Amino acid sequence: MSAKIDSLLHEHRKFAPSPEFAAAADASPELYADATHDRLGFWADQARELLHWHTPFTKTLDWTNPPFAKWFEDGELNVAYNCLDRHVLAGNGDRVALYFEGEPGDSRAITYAELTAEVKRAANVLIKLGVKQGDRVAIYLPMIPEAVISMLAVARIGAVHSVIFGGFSAESLRSRIDDANAVLVITADGGYRKGKISALKPAVDAALQSGDSSVRNTLVVKRTGQDVEWNDRDLWWHDELASVEPEHEAVPFPAENPLFILYTSGTTGAPKGILHTSGGYLTQGAFTHKNVFDLKPETDVYWCTADVGWITGHSYVVYGPLANGATQVLYEGTPDSPHTGRWWEIIEKYKVSILYTAPTAIRTFMKLGRQIPQKFDLTSLRVLGSVGEPINPEAWMWYREVIGGNLTPIVDTWWQTETGAIMVSALSGLTETKPGSAQVPIPGITIDVLDDDGQHVGYGNGGLLVVTEPWPAMLRGIWGDPERFKETYWDKFEGTKGAKDGPLYFAGDGARLDHDGDIWLLGRVDDVMNVSGHRLSTAEIESSLVAHHLTAEAAVVGAADETTGQAVVAFVVIKLSQAEEASHEDISTLLRAHVAQQIGAIARPREIFIVDELPKTRSGKIMRRLLRDVAEGREVGDVTTLADTMVMNTIASKMRKK
Numbered sequence: 001m002s003a004k005i006d007s008l009l010h011e012h013r014k015f016a017p018s019p020e021f022a023a024a025a026d027a028s029p030e031l032y033a034d035a036t037h038d039r040l041g042f043w044a045d046q047a048r049e050l051l052h053w054h055t056p057f058t059k060t061l062d063w064t065n066p067p068f069a070k071w072f073e074d075g076e077l078n079v080a081y082n083c084l085d086r087h088v089l090a091g092n093g094d095r096v097a098l099y100f101e102g103e104p105g106d107s108r109a110i111t112y113a114e115l116t117a118e119v120k121r122a123a124n125v126l127i128k129l130g131v132k133q134g135d136r137v138a139i140y141l142p143m144i145p146e147a148v149i150s151m152l153a154v155a156r157i158g159a160v161h162s163v164i165f166g167g168f169s170a171e172s173l174r175s176r177i178d179d180a181n182a183v184l185v186i187t188a189d190g191g192y193r194k195g196k197i198s199a200l201k202p203a204v205d206a207a208l209q210s211g212d213s214s215v216r217n218t219l220v221v222k223r224t225g226q227d228v229e230w231n232d233r234d235l236w237w238h239d240e241l242a243s244v245e246p247e248h249e250a251v252p253f254p255a256e257n258p259l260f261i262l263y264t265s266g267t268t269g270a271p272k273g274i275l276h277t278s279g280g281y282l283t284q285g286a287f288t289h290k291n292v293f294d295l296k297p298e299t300d301v302y303w304c305t306a307d308v309g310w311i312t313g314h315s316y317v318v319y320g321p322l323a324n325g326a327t328q329v330l331y332e333g334t335p336d337s338p339h340t341g342r343w344w345e346i347i348e349k350y351k352v353s354i355l356y357t358a359p360t361a362i363r364t365f366m367k368l369g370r371q372i373p374q375k376f377d378l379t380s381l382r383v384l385g386s387v388g389e390p391i392n393p394e395a396w397m398w399y400r401e402v403i404g405g406n407l408t409p410i411v412d413t414w415w416q417t418e419t420g421a422i423m424v425s426a427l428s429g430l431t432e433t434k435p436g437s438a439q440v441p442i443p444g445i446t447i448d449v450l451d452d453d454g455q456h457v458g459y460g461n462g463g464l465l466v467v468t469e470p471w472p473a474m475l476r477g478i479w480g481d482p483e484r485f486k487e488t489y490w491d492k493f494e495g496t497k498g499a500k501d502g503p504l505y506f507a508g509d510g511a512r513l514d515h516d517g518d519i520w521l522l523g524r525v526d527d528v529m530n531v532s533g534h535r536l537s538t539a540e541i542e543s544s545l546v547a548h549h550l551t552a553e554a555a556v557v558g559a560a561d562e563t564t565g566q567a568v569v570a571f572v573v574i575k576l577s578q579a580e581e582a583s584h585e586d587i588s589t590l591l592r593a594h595v596a597q598q599i600g601a602i603a604r605p606r607e608i609f610i611v612d613e614l615p616k617t618r619s620g621k622i623m624r625r626l627l628r629d630v631a632e633g634r635e636v637g638d639v640t641t642l643a644d645t646m647v648m649n650t651i652a653s654k655m656r657k658k
């Protein structure tokens with residue numbers, strides 16, 4: 001990466017929080033000052049202030065054996081106690097913890113006292129089934145309260161959960177169970193998705209069919225009531241919970257006790273089991289949830305739309321919000337079931353005040369048109385969050401105008417499964433926000449943008465995003481593979497100038513620093529193209545394409561090109577309302593000219609393909625690798641992680657017809 005990423009987008013709009021919002025916000029500029037003055041002292045203060053420690057810690061960080069960090073090592077806490085019992089003991093037992101909304105419209109309000117009682121029983125069931133501290137429990141559930149209850153029950157007894165997204169196949173489930181040697185699987189008969197019942201238990205049965213796994217029991221939640229096959233190892237959740245004592249006392253565990261493993265796909269090889277531990281993870285989760293979103297636990301209704309199968313669901317549905325005593329919505333289904341206004345209806349119903357979602361969802365709603373959200377009362381919203389991908393300025397502006405009534409701060413939060421919690425983001429009560437930029441490291445986090453030699457790139461330039469100091473919620477390793485942990489994240493800058501003061505964490509993302517020092521994420525580095533020696537970001541060209549009124553969604557890839565090295569190839573979804581207006585050829589000519597005009601001739605796509613849908617993973621990330629296969633005329637590679645595996649067939653057959 002010696003050449004500089006050509007920074008082609010110029011965004012000058014800025015939005016400060018309203019004076020009233022800023023005045024009522026808890027976060028103050030002292031947070032940054034304190035963290036700069038004494039970073040470790042700052043995190044120690046946060047850990048003491050935000051959490052209950054059964055045994056106070058005396059050491060903040062042990063970084064004597066990098067990259068293996070230990071935070072608050074001699075302290076002891078119970079993660080579930082922090083998320084439950086202490087709120088009840090403080091007199092907040094009647095506060096609603098979860099407003100559960102099932103897809104078919106069934107709903108349930110669960111208070112902190114009720115949630116605590118359920119988790120205690122579930123913990124007693126786990127103990128009865130012989131689950132001990134450090135044992136791994138696989139959780140394969142829909143977005144129902146039992147998913148949250150299971151995670152907290154596992155945490156309460158010091159065991160380790162591995163949540164596997166309900167959309168994954170039996171094969172993926174089996175490989176994750178085997179990698180972690182799980183002793184128990186918690187699942188359900190099925191769940192509701194897109195207006196239909198979708199079965200879960202058959203996948204567990206298939207995964208365990210060969211009989212040689214580490215799993216001793218499966219605990220089955222009855223959600224849909226559909227028929228299920230029954231094996232010797234199977235137990236009904238409701239029977240077991242009814243059969244145990246209601247009381248369970250939370251005992252403390254060391255701060256570095258493993259809390260969970262979460263599998264995430266790397267660029268190569270089998271998924272990596274990212275390991276997180278207790279005290280540091282909960283500290284940063286609670287801190288960021290409180291300060292990024294300006295949470296007021298007594299009055300806010302918070303809703304994070306992520307599934308608990310992803311890191312966002314772990315940190316910002318379960319641990320952060322519950323540690324902070326928040327009231328939140330938990331929604332089982334999809335945004336368009338039974339109608340396309342479902343999310344807005346939920347916001348109106350519960351008077352949701354903080355919404356945290358992904359750019360891909362926002363762009364889907366843009367495609368459907370603003371008349372849908374405009375049918376609902378969204379005035380309760382006061383903070384909007386974005387996560388998962390770069391959010392292009394067009395989508396950012398739409399989110400603010402149409403959903404946020406031109407008033408709400410938007411926080412674009414950059415982080416990863418590996419970082420455990422938000423790393424780069426505005427603080428909604430403090431920061432003047434810029435559409436499209438994730439902006440600044442949160443207090444206590446040190447980020448830099450470096451070139452390949454580990455040199456700081458300087459304002460106005462692009463390079464690679466690194467974290468320069470260990471942070472509380474950082475991954476503690478890859479389950480069972482310390483070598484891969486080092487290679488993947490820590491070897492990249494070894495021996496460079498930048499690394500002279502200690503190892504640097506390589507995030508795998510490209511980023512640009514603007515002249516204010518704000519950070520713009522440019523997508524994974526494998527998504528950065530090199531066209532005629534110019535570095536172009538897929539995100540930047542996509543953003544330009546989406547800014548055109550014809551375009552709903554766009555994905556850009558760099559395809560091998562004899563003359564230019566790589567060439568820009570774009571796949572574009574046209575807005576429904578515009579689809580009939582012009583021929584594909586006209587549209588593609590128009591859009592090519594538009595990009596050339598907006599960014600420069602160098603960025604003009606060599607080809608633009610109009611498609612009906614883009615290939616996305618179940619977590620909503622565009623799989624550019626597959627589009628690159630198409631653009632380069634190859635057989636399309638492994639599509640098993642796509643949400644809809646047929647999408648690629650449709651796209652590929654379209655290309656052949658051309």
Ligand code: 6R9
Pocket residue numbers: 264310311312386387388389390391412413414415416417418438507508509521522523524619
């Ligand atoms: C939380 C989560 C991590 C990758 C990350 C980056 C992309 C996430 C982003 C963002 C630009 C943001 N990413 N948030 N890119 N702006 N606000 O999504 O974790 O599933 O592990 O993905 O997602 O590329 O490296 P995970």
